[in-house]
Amino acid sequence: MSEKVKSGSRNIAIVGPYLSGKTSLLESLLFVTGAIFRKGNIKEGTTLGDSAKEAHERHMGVEISTASTEYNDIRFTFVDCPGSVEFAQEAYNALIGVDAAIIVCEPINERVLTLAPLFKFLDDWEIPHMLFVNKMDRANIHVLETLHSLKSVSSRPLVAHQYPIMQGQQLIGFIDLVTEEAYHYHQGAPAVHIPFPEELKQEEQMARVEMLEALADFDDHLLEELLEDIEPPQQEILKDLKMELGADLVVPVFFGVAEKDYGVRPLLEALLREAPEPETTAQRRLEKQTGNQPLAQVLKTFYTPQGGKLSLVRVWQGQLTDGMTLNGVRPGGLYRLMGQQTQSVNKVSAGEIVALSRMEGINTGDTLQQETQPELPKAKQLEPVYALAITPEKRNDEVKLSSAINRLLEEDPSLGWEQHGDTHEVILWGQGEIHLQVTLDRLRNKYNLPMTTHLPQVPYKETIRNSIDSVHGRYKHQSGGHGQFGDVYLDIQPLSRGEGFNFNETIIGGVVPKQYIPGVEMGVRDFLSHGPLGFPVVDVAVTLTNGSYHSVDSSEQAFKLAARLAMQEGLPQGSPALLEPIVTVEVNTPNEFTSKVMQLLSGRRGQILGYEGIHDWQGWDNITAYLPQAEMQNFIVELRSQTLGVGSFHWKFDHLQEVPDKVAGRILTNSEEAITNGNGKNRKK
Numbered sequence: 026m027s028e029k030v031k032s033g034s035r036n037i038a039i040v041g042p043y044l045s046g047k048t049s050l051l052e053s054l055l056f057v058t059g060a061i062f063r064k065g066n067i068k069e070g071t072t073l074g075d076s077a078k079e080a081h082e083r084h085m086g087v088e089i090s091t092a093s094t095e096y097n098d099i100r101f102t103f104v105d106c107p108g109s110v111e112f113a114q115e116a117y118n119a120l121i122g123v124d125a126a127i128i129v130c131e132p133i134n135e136r137v138l139t140l141a142p143l144f145k146f147l148d149d150w151e152i153p154h155m156l157f158v159n160k161m162d163r164a165n166i167h168v169l170e171t172l173h174s175l176k177s178v179s180s181r182p183l184v185a186h187q188y189p190i191m192q193g194q195q196l197i198g199f200i201d202l203v204t205e206e207a208y209h210y211h212q213g214a215p216a217v218h219i220p221f222p223e224e225l226k227q228e229e230q231m232a233r234v235e236m237l238e239a240l241a242d243f244d245d246h247l248l249e250e251l252l253e254d255i256e257p258p259q260q261e262i263l264k265d266l267k268m269e270l271g272a273d274l275v276v277p278v279f280f281g282v283a284e285k286d287y288g289v290r291p292l293l294e295a296l297l298r299e300a301p302e303p304e305t306t307a308q309r310r311l312e313k314q315t316g317n318q319p320l321a322q323v324l325k326t327f328y329t330p331q332g333g334k335l336s337l338v339r340v341w342q343g344q345l346t347d348g349m350t351l352n353g354v355r356p357g358g359l360y361r362l363m364g365q366q367t368q369s370v371n372k373v374s375a376g377e378i379v380a381l382s383r384m385e386g387i388n389t390g391d392t393l394q395q396e397t398q399p400e401l402p403k404a405k406q407l408e409p410v411y412a413l414a415i416t417p418e419k420r421n422d423e424v425k426l427s428s429a430i431n432r433l434l435e436e437d438p439s440l441g442w443e444q445h446g447d448t449h450e451v452i453l454w455g456q457g458e459i460h461l462q463v464t465l466d467r468l469r470n471k472y473n474l475p476m477t478t479h480l481p482q483v484p485y486k487e488t489i490r491n492s493i494d495s496v497h498g499r500y501k502h503q504s505g506g507h508g509q510f511g512d513v514y515l516d517i518q519p520l521s522r523g524e525g526f527n528f529n530e531t532i533i534g535g536v537v538p539k540q541y542i543p544g545v546e547m548g549v550r551d552f553l554s555h556g557p558l559g560f561p562v563v564d565v566a567v568t569l570t571n572g573s574y575h576s577v578d579s580s581e582q583a584f585k586l587a588a589r590l591a592m593q594e595g596l597p598q599g600s601p602a603l604l605e606p607i608v609t610v611e612v613n614t615p616n617e618f619t620s621k622v623m624q625l626l627s628g629r630r631g632q633i634l635g636y637e638g639i640h641d642w643q644g645w646d647n648i649t650a651y652l653p654q655a656e657m658q659n660f661i662v663e664l665r666s667q668t669l670g671v672g673s674f675h676w677k678f679d680h681l682q683e684v685p686d687k688v689a690g691r692i693l694t695n696s697e698e699a700i701t702n703g704n705g706k707n708r709k710k
């Protein structure tokens with residue numbers, strides 16, 4: 026398809042907390058620029074941003090969605106990101122490919138903290154960003170107070186770009202702080218110029234001076250003008266706004282009502298004038314530019330309902346043309362995306378975001394090129410913090426499961442899965458309950474793989490507390506001609522935690538011939554996979570000390586069975602103890618919640634190891650603790666509910682530890698009941 030060549034492009038991510046109005050803003054941006062003729066509705070699931078079934082069923086964003094439009098001859102590609110913390114990976118992967126981000130938030134003081142992780146990510150990557158304070162039709166706090174509380178979570182200064190004109194809790198217009206012109210909003214039409222509302226003069230002046238002072242911190246010329254009381258020319262203010270936004274030095278703030286399209290045109294105007302050009306972003310992101318060699322990076326992988334793979338890429342340098350090979354793979358085609366619609370193109374230039382089809386073996390975050398150059402940095406990958414064990418509803422589906430899950434993992438790198446070695450369960454790992462429910466819906470809807478779920482079993486182990494000497498095991502079987510005979514004496518000793526298992530022998534005079542000793546070890550190991558309490562046995566040493574054999578009837582198999590019998594006899598006498606996995610968790614939380622989080626950890630049998638401020642994140646603490654894995658199941662759910670959703674944690678297995686008797690009793694009773702009910706996998710042999 027031939028297209029009119031645009032004079033430029035801008036790629037803008039729309040990010041922000043859950044339900045702040047991002048998809049509504051995208052819909053409005055597309056509407057006011059004429060890319061769509063009728064706005065969709067979030068509740069009816071008819072917006073372009075939430076067109077995936079899993080999104081519109083829940084009235085929430087669950088993955089990014091991309092749409093392009095034109096405004097003043099510039100092609101704007103917007104990437105609408107989901108707001109829920111459980112889908113944060115989507116936003117992080119996409120953000121590294123845009124020129125600027127609009128953070129959509131609500132004028133609610135209690136929620137500003139939910140912006141903190143996003144600000145941190147944007148500032149770590151130096152991604153230019155502006156704030157759009159949405160839902161100004163329900164603003165029950167004063168504008169200056171809103172600005173004040175927003176400032177508390179941004180490490181970069183916020184500069185109001187507008188002063189909103191309110192009527193009670195309703196936004197009705199704005200004063201542009203650069204031009205000091207005032208406008209009134211009207212639904213369905215551009216704002217109308219009005220005389221300056223003198224009653225707001227004082228507040229407007231305060232906001233304007235603050236804006237100029239913030240800009241002057243990075244521009245000595247402007248600073249001199251302010252000190253000498255010279256009114257700076259508008260062009261100079263605009264130039265500073267553009268330069269300082271582009272370098273992620275300041276965060277301009279706008280106000281609006283996305284549902285009524287209020288504030289959306291001024292936002293577009295500002296993007297047009299002030300958002301950095303794609304070349305500026307490329308210069309910042311690429312350490313070394315290598316002429317016109319094509320260079321792109323994958324921001325997201327989709328498997329479309331038709332089954333085709335689409336890789337959304339940002340073109341950083343050069344041109345992509347139909348038929349070109351990148352990383353040894355030839356794309357099936359080049360497309361622009363409009364929600365779920367694709368539009369085929371022959372050629373795209375640096376600075377655009379497009380989709381490539383059938384890039385087999387290529388993953389989100391990958392750098393695409395023709396020559397081998399260093400990879401571009403990728404967004405951090407979130408560790409999974411919540412797990413469910415899953416089983417296909419239909420037994421035959423087990424075979425299809427792994428290929429379907431692997432595709433889902435390609436689409437969503439914040440998922441994980443494993444088949445657990447001890448419990449044999451298939452465990453799906455993700456970022457929280459909703460994240461996994463959405464994943465299960467996708468398995469059902471896209472791959473026709475309905476699943477049942479249950480809480481994953483804790484991979485308990487067991488050991489012994491005391492030694493047992495000279496346990497005897499004899500296996501003797503006479504069946505017609507050739508019989509079987511094995512006879513062993515074993516010493517069984519506990520080892521220290523973490524030592525695992527070792528096997529020795531002190532046979533003298535060949536009472537157990539060499540060729541049968543491996544059989545003894547096999548029998549011992551075999552028994553240890555399932556000890557007297559029903560769990561794998563660890564931290565024991567077994568020594569073969571004595572035995573006897575029969576010259577005709579003995580075999581490796583007979584010694585294996587004899588060793589099993591000895592273990593079966595001996596191990597219960599060693600005072601078996603249940604061991605549980607203990608993980609180290611490192612919790613990040615705003616410090617106002619530190620003591621609550623410590624209580625939460627202690628309440629879950631956690632042991633606090635220490636806490637300290639995070640050096641590059643003011644106001645945030647890092648708490649380290651040991652936590653029994655059994656207590657980790659819904660830890661993230663509780664942690665989020667105690668920390669306005671922003672607390673997060675890393676974890677890793679640390680050691681096994683004896684379960685306190687009271688707790689062990691409960692676990693063992695439960696697992697007995699599980700056997701009686703016929704679903705105790707651990708103890709089934």
Ligand SMILES: Nc1nc2c(ncn2[C@@H]2O[C@H](COP(=O)(O)OP(=O)(O)OP(=O)(O)O)[C@@H](O)[C@H]2O)c(=O)[nH]1
Pocket residue numbers: 041042043044045046047048049050067068084085086087106107108109129159160161162163281282283284285
């Ligand atoms: N009062 C009011 N409601 C709004 C406004 N903009 C959006 N909403 C409502 O807020 C809710 C969430 O809007 P969305 O656009 O889906 O928010 P989102 O930020 O995309 O949500 P996620 O993607 O799930 O994080 C919907 O019920 C919208 O109708 C607004 O300006 N004023």
Ligand SMILES: [Mg+2]
Pocket residue numbers: 047048049074075085086105106107108
């Ligand atoms: Mg949304």
